[in-house]
Amino acid sequence: MRRSKPQPIRNKLDLGDRVQVRLIKKRLGLSETELTAIVGRIGNSISAISKESTGQRAIIIPQPPQIPPAAVIATVAGSDQAASDITMTEQAP
Numbered sequence: 001m002r003r004s005k006p007q008p009i010r011n012k013l014d015l016g017d018r019v020q021v022r023l024i025k026k027r028l029g030l031s032e033t034e035l036t037a038i039v040g041r042i043g044n045s046i047s048a049i050s051k052e053s054t055g056q057r058a059i060i061i062p063q064p065p066q067i068p069p070a071a072v073i074a075t076v077a078g079s080d081q082a083a084s085d086i087t088m089t090e091q092a093p
């Protein structure tokens with residue numbers, strides 16, 4: 001007698017299935033520990049895991065690029081202005 005192989009539930013994540021875990025981690029950009037923490041907190045619904053992972057990414061605010069202090073900007077801008085004045089006066093005669 002043949003027994004049919006049980007079909008997995010399509011919208012639930014099985015943490016015992018390495019292929020499913022690897023695909024979900026890659027698709028959502030999560031690490032193993034982040035995924036297990038979300039599943040422990042939310043549950044194993046793939047849609048809930050997806051919503052939670054996008055919510056976590058929205059909370060993380062990227063750092064702005066390093067901007068030098070205003071005094072440094074003023075001195076650089078002042079030296080550029082002086083250099084351009086010198087080249088203009090040399091070209092005038």
